[in-house]
Amino acid sequence: MTEPRVAPKLLSALSAPDRVEAFARILSGAADASDPTLRKAHERLRAAGIDPTGTHDTIAATFAAALEEVRTEMAGRHHLVGQARAPQQLPFRHGRLVEVPSNRDHLRLLLDWLAGDYLRSTSYDEAELNAVLGQVADDVALLRRHLVDFGYFTRDPHTAVYFRAVSETSGTGNA
Structure with missing residues (x-):
């Protein structure tokens, strides 16, 4: 008890x-x-x-x-964001990302966590993705760009819809 x-x-x-x-x-x-x-x-x-x-x-x-x-x-x-627990190495405070890591390994860890544990849907329109990312960070545009540049998501330029990358190389981009 x-x-x-x-x-x-x-x-x-x-x-x-x-x-x-x-x-x-x-x-x-x-x-x-x-x-x-x-x-x-x-x-x-x-x-x-x-x-x-x-x-x-x-x-x-x-x-x-x-x-x-x-x-x-x-x-x-400290690192509990919604229902997803962020890795301890990331700069979270009270459930919010304090800064987007500049260290490539920490950035990769953040993106792995976002794409693997935090972002649940297979597609988001830009407003939805902004809202979901805005729950954990202020710079949602930078996170969106990194998710695309590093191969976790693709963006349809005509509809501004983000789709989870399904290839085996997802998350291995060399941005």
Whole structure:
């Protein structure tokens, strides 16, 4: 069984100004125990995993655990784009390609991934291909050009439709 997640509860507990104010009053020692708002904030903080009467170190440790949880989750998503996992060597951040690699081996790796795992259809009109590539990168024109130049797709100049290359030499272009 997995541990309950701390970060969402913690963020929720501190998502309203009155709860943040109550939390600040608790931390500063200026809290009035008879204040009903403060009591409610105490309950909400306890439910989120923070002991409002705890030391600053224990409260900080709870925040550190939440941060580590978020970092771990983001590391797992770092290269997840749609349903396709991009190779770790590629410069993706939060599911987006940061830059098109200039290194030929990394570019080939990117194009292999795009044509093999990410692009599912056998043909795209230019607008469709732009939309699909635009989900992962800003420079869709460059990616389209590379996909054609390296032999992964062909482009019909009359219809602007891109077709997946079916020959055994696909992806071996020497552009």
